[in-house]
Amino acid sequence: MAEPLLELRALHKSFGGLRVTDGVSLEVMQGEIHALIGPNGAGKTTLLHQVSGTLAPDAGRIMLGGRDVTHLPMARRARLGLARSFQITSILPGFPVLENAALAVQARRGSSFRFFGRASREAALNAEALAALAEVGLEGRADAPAAALSHGEKRQLELAIALAMAPRVLLLDEPLAGTGPEEAERLVRLLSGLRARYGVLLVEHDMQAVFALADRISVLAEGRVIATGTPAEIRADAAVRAAYLGEDGA
Amino acid sequence: MSGAPGRAERLVPWLVFAGLAAAPFIGFGEGHALTLLARAMIFGMAAVALMLLVGGAGLVSLGHAAMLGMGAYAVVVLDHAGIVEAWIVFPAGILAGAVFALVTGAVAIRTSGVHFIMITLAFGQMAFFTTSSLAIYGGDDGYTLFGRTEVLGARWLEDRLVFHFVCLGLLAGCWALVEALLGSRFGRVLRATRDNETRARALGFEPWPYRLAAYVIAGAIGGLAGVLLANATEFVAPAYLAWQRSGDLLFMVILGGLAGPHGALVGALAFVLVEEWLSHLWQHWRLIFGPLLILCVFFLRGGIVGLLRRG
Ligand SMILES: Nc1ncnc2c1ncn2[C@@H]1O[C@H](COP(=O)(O)OP(=O)(O)OP(=O)(O)O)[C@@H](O)[C@H]1O
Numbered sequence: 066m067a068e069p070l071l072e073l074r075a076l077h078k079s080f081g082g083l084r085v086t087d088g089v090s091l092e093v094m095q096g097e098i099h100a101l102i103g104p105n106g107a108g109k110t111t112l113l114h115q116v117s118g119t120l121a122p123d124a125g126r127i128m129l130g131g132r133d134v135t136h137l138p139m140a141r142r143a144r145l146g147l148a149r150s151f152q153i154t155s156i157l158p159g160f161p162v163l164e165n166a167a168l169a170v171q172a173r174r175g176s177s178f179r180f181f182g183r184a185s186r187e188a189a190l191n192a193e194a195l196a197a198l199a200e201v202g203l204e205g206r207a208d209a210p211a212a213a214l215s216h217g218e219k220r221q222l223e224l225a226i227a228l229a230m231a232p233r234v235l236l237l238d239e240p241l242a243g244t245g246p247e248e249a250e251r252l253v254r255l256l257s258g259l260r261a262r263y264g265v266l267l268v269e270h271d272m273q274a275v276f277a278l279a280d281r282i283s284v285l286a287e288g289r290v291i292a293t294g295t296p297a298e299i300r301a302d303a304a305v306r307a308a309y310l311g312e313d314g315a
Numbered sequence: 316m317s318g319a320p321g322r323a324e325r326l327v328p329w330l331v332f333a334g335l336a337a338a339p340f341i342g343f344g345e346g347h348a349l350t351l352l353a354r355a356m357i358f359g360m361a362a363v364a365l366m367l368l369v370g371g372a373g374l375v376s377l378g379h380a381a382m383l384g385m386g387a388y389a390v391v392v393l394d395h396a397g398i399v400e401a402w403i404v405f406p407a408g409i410l411a412g413a414v415f416a417l418v419t420g421a422v423a424i425r426t427s428g429v430h431f432i433m434i435t436l437a438f439g440q441m442a443f444f445t446t447s448s449l450a451i452y453g454g455d456d457g458y459t460l461f462g463r464t465e466v467l468g469a470r471w472l473e474d475r476l477v478f479h480f481v482c483l484g485l486l487a488g489c490w491a492l493v494e495a496l497l498g499s500r501f502g503r504v505l506r507a508t509r510d511n512e513t514r515a516r517a518l519g520f521e522p523w524p525y526r527l528a529a530y531v532i533a534g535a536i537g538g539l540a541g542v543l544l545a546n547a548t549e550f551v552a553p554a555y556l557a558w559q560r561s562g563d564l565l566f567m568v569i570l571g572g573l574a575g576p577h578g579a580l581v582g583a584l585a586f587v588l589v590e591e592w593l594s595h596l597w598q599h600w601r602l603i604f605g606p607l608l609i610l611c612v613f614f615l616r617g618g619i620v621g622l623l624r625r626g
């Protein structure tokens with residue numbers, strides 16, 4: 066089997082006495098959507114924080130493309146090909162929509178220590194940014210101030226920014242939350258099409274979407290992975306039903 | 316602070332420059348008026364530099380007067396050594412501001428918010444007390460220059476009109492520089508780190524190199540303004556570095572509006588002119604000036620130039 070694109074090895078993280086990540090190991094392969102599900106407070110976002118570099122794990126390792134990135138700052142991990150969409154929308158509200166994505170393109174296209182020439186008029190950056198907006202269906206809002214977007218549109222922009230980074234690994238924290246049913250359907254189709262280009266670690270509460278998209282699912286409960294398997298295996302798992310799916314009625 | 320400047324607002328800097336260029340010929344040509352305008356333009360330059368930090372990078376510095384002080388004391392040190400050539404004095408002043416900014420900025424940039432305000436204030440006070448203790452340069456009493464800086468031996472800057480246009484040219488140059496910087500790739504990253512630092516990091520931008528570069532550029536422009544300030548008054552004293560001066564500069568930037576460097580231009584002009592006008596009106600003018608500034612901050616959310624924008 067090929068080397069995993071992203072590999073978490075026995076990660077531990079506690080907040081005071083609360084164990085939020087308790088020996089989590091999992092892998093994301095190239096071309097795979099690995100979904101992470103679990104009840105509220107299971108520690109999914111905290112896990113993504115450790116992968117992206119927002120939080121440092123207490124113990125364990127994070128490997129990106131075979132390279133140990135456990136102690137690298139967030140910006141370095143991003144430059145190594147790790148893109149993140151946040152559960153709590155994190156865009157540049159003072160920038161036009163297009164420039165949100167264009168800055169993501171700029172980050173991987175030449176030096177940003179260029180002091181002259183209007184960045185907002187760089188056609189090459191804008192073209193790629195517009196393509197990323199088009200993928201999420203936001204190209205019609207390119208010139209709007211990002212702060213003026215609706216909640217759902219901000220979620221789309223969040224995803225477009227991640228795509229514009231052209232990463233190797235995508236960390237998506239509830240990309241469908243807050244989008245309408247039509248948008249959700251569109252995004253599911255989009256994510257499904259993206260699979261080949263990236264490895265995706267997807268946190269999502271929409272079970273229909275998860276079971277439609279995921280190649281593999283890991284179930285997190287109280288900071289521990291209680292099951293990993295194909296969607297069919299997860300559906301059949303008794304422990305999972307008890308811990309999660311039962312409550313959700315899915 | 317958000318939203319692109321409209322057409323009317325884009326005219327602002329050009330109107331300011333045109334007004335300043337015409338001023339000597341439409342009744343503001345005598346000594347006192349030109350002295351006042353030179354002062355406004357010099358503080359305008361420093362304010363434009365400070366705007367790069369406050370409006371561009373979100374770094375609120377309360378030590379910017381020290382940058383002017385470095386430029387002004389570079390003139391003093393060279394004057395004391397008998398060097399008055401502009402091609403040496405100006406680069407030296409700019410370098411002094413930039414080096415001071417690099418050294419203090421390397422420390423200050425590690426902090427943010429209130430801590431950044433306090434540490435820049437502390438560095439400013441250190442510079443203030445250092446200059447106060449330099450007995451050979453007059454200590455607290457200051458240092459009177461032998462004369463203005465010369466250009467290849469010619470004493471052009473002694474001419475008030477020439478000096479006026481030198482200040483105007485350099486002010487326009489600094490404005491254009493900061494305007495270009497903010498729109499460039501560099502400036503876009505800088506603005507992103509202010510807008511949402513986490514997002515900037517998640518995109519792969521470590522904020523500190525951009526912030527430090529902006530701090531050094533602002534220091535260099537501050538140094539240039541300091542050289543001009545020394546020449547305008549032909550006198551340099553530690554009071555030039557006082558924290559009150561840094562506060563004034565910060566007020567100019569906020570008063571004018573943070574939408575762009577043109578706000579700082581307008582803010583500096585308004586500040587210096589209103590200050591002058593009030594000081595003639597009443598000897599306790601500071602009693603009105605302070606509250607007036609506070610009212611401006613509360614009611615002119617986008618600053619003076621923000622009035623040109625609806626909604
Ligand atoms: N900075 C923190 N300090 C203390 N406790 C925290 C902190 N961040 C998260 N927690 C706690 O850790 C637990 C896991 O939180 P986390 O946000 O990772 O859950 P989640 O699985 O993403 O939940 P949700 O599905 O609601 O998004 C929760 O009990 C939360 O209260």
Ligand SMILES: [Mg+2]
Nearest residue numbers: 109110111152
């Ligand atoms: Mg969460």
